[in-house]
Amino acid sequence: MAIVGLLFSCNKESEPPLYLVIPIVNELEPQSKIINWGEMTAEEKRQYPLRGFVINSYEDFPNEENLEMKDLQLLDIDFSKYTLLVQYKRIPGIIKSHHYCWMFDNGMERYEFQASFNIVRFDADNDPNEDLFTYYRAAIIVNKIMPDKEVVFTTSY
16 A cells, blocks of 8 residues: 555656646737626627637637727737737626736646636625626737647636
8 A cells, every 4th residue: 555655646746737827928908898788788788799819810810890809900919929819708897907817727738818807896786886897808918829729718806
C-alpha cells in the first residue's frame, strides 16, 4: 500500500495547474447601454443577443446588424500575431467596475475569456428599476490562437 501511495503522490508536482492565466495584449474600451428589459417586447429583446466571437481576420467579423463592431474593424490589428475576442453580455443592474481574465483550462483543454463585474443590483421588491440591465461589450486582444482551439466566454458578478 505504501508503494502505491508513493507512486500517486510523486506525480502531483509535475502536473500543470488546472488554469493557466495568460497575459492580455490589449484590453479595449468597453461599450455598454442601460436597458429596461421588463418593458421591452420580444422583438426588442432579440436586438440584444448574448454572443462571443473569436476573430482571427477582418473576414471573421460577424455581419449582424444588432452588434456594433465598426469601431473594432477600424483598429489596426495584426491578425498574423493576434486574435480579437469579443463578448456581448446582459448584466442585471448597473456595472461599477470590471475585471477580465484570459486563461487556458488544462482540464478541459480550452481557452476561457472571463469577465467579472462589480454591480449595483436593484431590489426586486422595493425598487422600480428592478428590470434595468446593462448590455455590455467586452473586447480584448490576445496572442494568436489557432481556429481549431475552443474558446468559452464566461461571466461572473
